[in-house]
Amino acid sequence: MSGDHPSDCVGIDSEQAGKAPGCAGCPNASVCASGKQFDETSQLVEIEKRLRSIKHILLIISGKGGVGKSTFSANLARFLASNESINVGLLDIDICGPSIPRAMGLEGEQVHMSSDGWSPIYIQDNLAVMSSGFLLGSLEDAVIWRGPKKNGLIKQFLKDVDWPPLDYLIIDTPPGTSDEHLSIVSFLKKCANLNGAIVVTTPQEAALLDVRKQIDFANRVGLPIIGLVENMSHFVCSSCHKESFIFKPTSGGAKSLSSSCNIQLLASIPIDPIIGKSIDQGIACWEENKESPAVLAYQSLSKKIIEMFPI
Known part of the structure; x- marks a missing residue:
């Protein structure tokens, strides 16, 4: 009151x-x-109780679509779970564009209900996934929902999914600063294990402009920002190993933004064809080339996340 x-x-x-x-x-x-x-109030308490067995909750956000946020979320979850002693969950709350099922090789899977709630889909013993895509007859079906219905599903994902004890829960959000973002922040406000958000961008100013809006949104709603990730930062030739900047950072890219906003730049992930190929095939990107610059960048980032938020 x-x-x-x-x-x-x-x-x-x-x-x-x-x-x-x-x-x-x-x-x-x-x-x-x-x-x-x-x-x-009681529902927020229910959500907090449901998620209490999770050590760290990380939101993945971006101000703009097309920066590879879902690709990043999928790869981060896989790299964290590559350590068999670490338990990881990946929650996809991009209601209208759920791409996580394909990225994780889980197309056609369906959610099962038990007495303890919705059971997530397991890729391996220590990696579980939940997405609205599992509730659709086909991933090609359009989701034409108004805000309240989308918000209701997000609340249900948080309150009713029967996650096992997790070290990390990665939450992939849609682009922008819309209903879904306000909902997820408000629903998690009683959760002490919400560490904050990782902001994904690409180098060009068109993306950085929207990322600045996302940073402003996070500051206004009291969402801590863990750091920035510059995706598709550059291209490394596999023959000569020369770096080329396909999306030229005309205003200094994420490095300049991190400095001006006093936000840590966590990683610069290069463009690599094996990333797109692995997402399309729903497999881990390191299966193609363990020494790829992108694979090495993700490995370094996952180690940094574990150091920042130890289990």
């Missing part, structure tokens, strides 16, 4: 909430009487 509630307020836990004589004239009377505010 707001700070201008009457001095004789009976509180939201009371059966007389919103109905007691002291509630007359209170702007929150109708909300308290409906029980909605209490219900929302």
